[in-house]
Amino acid sequence: MxxxxxxxxxxxxxxxxxxxxxxxxxxxxxxxxxxxxxxxxxxxxxxxxxxxxxxxxxxxxxxxxxxxxxxxxxxxxxxxxxxxxxxxxxxxxxxxxxxxxxxxxxxxxxxxxxxxGALQRAVLPAPPTQVGPLRVAARYEAADAEARIGGDAYAIQDTPFGIRILIGDIRGKGIGAVSITTTLIGAFREAAHHTSSLEELAERLEQSLERDQAQHSHTSHDEEFTTALIAEIDHAGRTLRLLNRGHPAPYLIRSGRVIELLPAEPGLPLGMGDLISQPATTDTFPLVADDILLFVTDGVTEARDASGSFYDPTLLTLPDRRPATPAEVLDRLADAVYRWAGGRRDDDMATLAISLSKSDKPSRADASPSPRSPAHPFTPR
Known part of the structure; x- marks a missing residue:
């Protein structure tokens, strides 16, 4: 009432x-x-x-x-x-x-x-608005307004190898998901500074989750897995490297267009890596001035309208006359998902938007590789 x-x-x-x-x-x-x-x-x-x-x-x-x-x-x-x-x-x-x-x-x-709310903020604190040359905005919304603890996670660390970003989605809710989220974020913050490759970083994260699962084998953790997307941006802001472990692909916002960065060979979620012999590989994408990277969880991509159709973030509309800020992108995305789903939200929704600071942005001439450069080519969806 x-x-x-x-x-x-x-x-x-x-x-x-x-x-x-x-x-x-x-x-x-x-x-x-x-x-x-x-x-x-x-x-x-x-x-x-x-x-x-x-x-x-x-x-x-x-x-x-x-x-x-x-x-x-x-x-x-x-x-x-x-x-x-x-x-x-x-x-x-x-x-x-x-x-x-x-x-x-x-x-x-x-x-x-x-x-x-205090527990959620302790487990998943808001990242700083500035990390090296990057401007950062994050938003987390639980599926149920009366259950603010969910299974989505994100973190960002400035490391000797570049600025590394993690976004993941733990299968499960409540206190069990909080335990896994704490393990995942803690392992990422530590391993991100000591592993030179994203493949090795993903392996370290998977090992940490396996140890946590072994310690809680009597709980529902036995069947848990975690989708994860690990990203790395060099300190010059010219290159993006991505390792996708079963997570929704990120989006590159360039000149008002939203482009999905699909992996060449997506891997299985963390906790399921031993099911295949070939590990997931890293994809490389070029970055230019005014680019914004958008990371989401399946609470965005699996939002349904009245007819059951999924929301497509490439439909997101942004300001035409000036580059949008990361916070503006998240605000417009949240509003678009809300309108698409008619106000319903059946899953947690974590979003992270990242852009280069104006003073540190590389020029387009310096940052744009040739169409057939070793960088992984991407095409608008």
């Missing part, structure tokens, strides 16, 4: 309206018919829709109306009149008790949300 009154504030006046309608109806119908049950229902509804003081005053008004109606037909001193008045009085008390229980529930939920 809180959502109802927040969306339609006039709904708070519904109990008073019902009492007025009941009084008019009782006055216009024959004496053998009574509308007092509707007055009693309005008193209970007032406890849900109104404040405690509003519900109390509405109950007092309902009792006065009931007494006047009984007085009008001459049953005020009779058994029927006393039954109606006691019924309304009990309805008032029930409405006030309902209001008290809902208020107590709201206080408990607020406390739980606060704890869950």
């Amino acid at each position: 809180d959502r109802l009154t927040a969306r339609w504030s006039s709904a708070r006046w519904l109990p008073l309206g019902l009492i007025v309608v009941a009084a008019i109806g009782d006055a216009l119908t024959p004496i053998g018919y009574t509308w007092v049950p509707l007055i009693a229902a309005a008193c209970v509804l007032a406890g849900v829709l109104m404040s405690f003081r509003g519900a109390a005053w509405t109950g007092a008004f309902a009792l006065v109306v009931t007494v006047l109606l009984d007085w009008r037909v001459g049953i005020f001193y009779g058994g029927t009149g006393w039954v109606e008045e006691v019924t309304v009085l009990l309805a008032v008390l029930i409405g006030l008790d309902v209001h008290w229980m809902l208020a107590r529930r709201d206080r408990r939920l607020a406390a739980a949300w606060s704890v869950a």
Whole structure:
């Protein structure tokens, strides 16, 4: 009911309206018919829709109306009149008790949300807005507003090998996913500084998750796996290297166009790498001035409209006259997904947007390789 009154504030006046309608109806119908049950229902509804003081005053008004109606037909001193008045009085008390229980529930939920939010921020803190030459924006939205702990993860580290980015999606929710998220992010922050290749970094992450799974073999972790995308941008901001382990591909935003960076040979998620003998390979892409990289989880790519169609981030529209900032890209993406899904969100949605700082952007002449350079060619989807 809180959502109802927040969306339609006039709904708070519904109990008073019902009492007025009941009084008019009782006055216009024959004496053998009574509308007092509707007055009693309005008193209970007032406890849900109104404040405690509003519900109390509405109950007092309902009792006065009931007494006047009984007085009008001459049953005020009779058994029927006393039954109606006691019924309304009990309805008032029930409405006030309902209001008290809902208020107590709201206080408990607020406390739980606060704890869950603090835990989420501790496990998945917001990255800095500036990492080396990169400007960064991140957004995380849980699938359920009352369960703010999900299984999406992201992290960014400035290392001797370049600026490395991780975004992943843990299969599962709740505390179990939090445990795996903590292991994944901790392993990434440590291994990113000591592994020269993305393939070796992915192997280290997988080993960490396997050790965590072995330690919790008695829990539901036995069947967990994690999709992951590991990226590396050189400190000059000219080259992007990607290793995709079963995660949705990232997107390159260039000159207002959104281009999907599909892997040449996608790998299996972390935790399933031993199922194939050939490990995933790294793809290389060139970067130019004003490029923005967009990393998402499947909460974006699997958002469905009313017909069941998935959302395609390449449909995202951006400002035409000036380059968008990372924060603007995430705001427009969140709004587009919300409108596409009609306000429904069945999965967590983590998004990360990265661009070069203006003072550190390479020129297009320096950064653009030839069409058939060793850099992995990409084509708009």
